[in-house]
Amino acid sequence: MKMNNKLGKIIAYKKSFLIGFLSVMFLYACVPTKAIKEEDRSMPEQYENQSSDSLNTAATVKWRDFFSDPYLVSLIDSALVNNQELNIMLQRVSMAQNEIKVRKGEYLPFVNFYGGAEVEKVGEYTRNGAVEEGLNIREDENFPDPLPNYTFGLSASWELDVWKKLRNAKKSAVYEYLASVEGKNFMVTNLVSEIADSYYELLALDNQLVIIDQNLELQKNALTMVDLQKQAARATALAVKKFEAEVLKNKSHRYEIKQQIVEVENKINFLLGKSPTPIQRSTDDFINKTLDTIYTGVPSQLLQNRTDIRQAELELASAKLNIKVAKANFYPSIGIKAGIGLEAFNPRYLNAAPESLLYSVVGDVVGPLINRNAIKAEYKNANSRQIQAVYEYEKSILNAFVEVSNQVSNINNLKMSYDLKKGQVNALTESIDVAMLLFQSARADYMEVLLTQRDALESKIELVETKKDQMLAQVNMYRALGGGWN
CATH class of the missing domain: 1.20.1600.10 (Outer membrane efflux proteins (OEP))
Known part of the structure; x- marks a missing residue:
């Protein structure tokens, strides 16, 4: 019974995805086209x-x-x-x-560098405050309060010019x-x-x-x-x-x-x-x-x-x-964003890899749908x-x-x-x-x-x-x- 329900959900999900995909394709198939007027030479x-x-x-x-x-x-x-x-x-x-x-x-791809420093103090009777209160970095070292943060790295973005x-x-x-x-x-x-x-x-x-x-x-x-x-x-x-x-x-x-x-x-x-x-x-x-x-x-x-x-x-x-x-x-635009850098609450930990290493890769597709x-x-x-x-x-x-x-x-x-x-x-x-x-x-x-x-x-x-x-x-x-x- 459970297998049938799971299979039904998968089928419904695929149908929804297919309907959405076909709807989007239909919208882009209706892109207006006008004939280009040729010049008389x-x-x-x-x-x-x-x-x-x-x-x-x-x-x-x-x-x-x-x-x-x-x-x-x-x-x-x-x-x-x-x-x-x-x-x-x-x-x-x-x-x-x-x-x-x-x-x-x-x-062409855009590549930027960034660096920053910030400090944040949250209340102890909040989720973040309660978590920080119970954490120890080392056995003899508590989580700092207020919490500083230092970042340094590179970011890149690129719009793929497919059209x-x-x-x-x-x-x-x-x-x-x-x-x-x-x-x-x-x-x-x-x-x-x-x-x-x-x-x-x-x-x-x-x-x-x-x-x-x-x-x-x-x-x-x-x-x-x-x-x-x-x-x-x-x-x-x-x-x-x-x-x-x-x-x-x-x-x-x-x-x-x-x-x-x-x-x-x-x-x-x-x-x-x-x-x-x-x-x-x-x-x-x-x-x-x-x-x-x-x-x-x-x-x-x-x-x-x-x-x-x-x-x-x-x-x-x-x-x-x-x-x-x-x-x-x-038509939809396709973009890629990526970043790599170092992040730590203390500058001396910035060179502690891989603990302070951060990176990200994001791909997105954005296109006009309505209006x-x-x-x-x-x-x-x-x-x-x-x-x-x-x-x-x-x-x-x-x-x-x-x-x-x-x-x-x-x-x-x-x-x-x-x-x-x-x-x-x-x-x-x-x-x-x-x-x-x-x-x-x-x-x-x-x-x-x-x-x-x-x-x-x-x-x-x-x-x-x-x-x-x-x-x-x-x-x-x-x-x-x-x-x-x-």
Whole structure:
């Protein structure tokens, strides 16, 4: 009868264990799974109105070789050392690198040492007190009261990464670090481009100032001539006042340009991380600067050359791993804890082995069973972040292609516009002398002279602006293709 009861208990125990085990397995079999969204990397075979060219030399050219102006090279070199935003980004890169060490340490065993001393006095009319009262350590030595305790030893803990949660988290941190490096490179590209843009804008303003000064000389000479003709009764006071107003207008415009020069200089100084100071530059022969041909290559090369695309790609890879990390939270974690040391109530007994030796080994399995809403929410967020990263990656590819396409068209149109405006400037410059001769021979009135000078000035200013736009287009194309960071 007793055997039957014992056998029945064993069977009931095994049934309970089996039911519990199957219940737990059923719960983990119901772990949610969402499909990972794949990115679209397709791009056109070539840019519009461009022949296929597999040599993308512009993106691989170092910025020191791309820019030939020594003053500009010096400014860029200084900015790459002293720019505050770039230095802030470098610290972010350093922190991302440290995060790798943090993640790596999580899946390695932790070993600690410990030591302690304590004293405890318990009441005699308690279980511990009664036991201590009746104990003798030696025949002639009673149990100490109060009771001290001294310990010294080592402890270790290790979470077994059977689901690769910790390793995937470390790999994700590696991708985040690499993405931060590419982000730094993208910032360098933009910084180089911004300094070059501001430098060429400064050269253009200098040339506009020279043109206004030259035009003021012409207008002052014309004013003198009109004033002499008024004294000879060959011109009216109205003509004199018109020319005076034009001279004053251009003098006023001259101060406006000088203010713009100060602001652009201060912008460059800010990018260089220093207080306002004059910027050294070479303004000679700006209008005749030659433009080198930039080879665009094929659009697919942008995937490798553009640092912002590579950054988005690495962030996408990190987001995919974070999904695995979030999913692993549904599974139980397996840990091992162990310790070894010495413990005694008197320090002189610490070396008395094996009496003072203590050790322990514990293995445990802990997993979520009920109320897993927080884990589910984090898993869904990880999936949403991965989808977001896909769209960010696709957007960066599309943005890069659009930027290059815009600059290809911009360079071509600016070239045509510059050639036409150069012809316009030549024609209007010659017309000034013709208008003056006709005015002196009374075959043209003063308004024709005035308008001719005004049109010539505006055309020269526009020519300088177009040359500046051409220089900026070259820089923007270099940046759009992925150059400037190396």
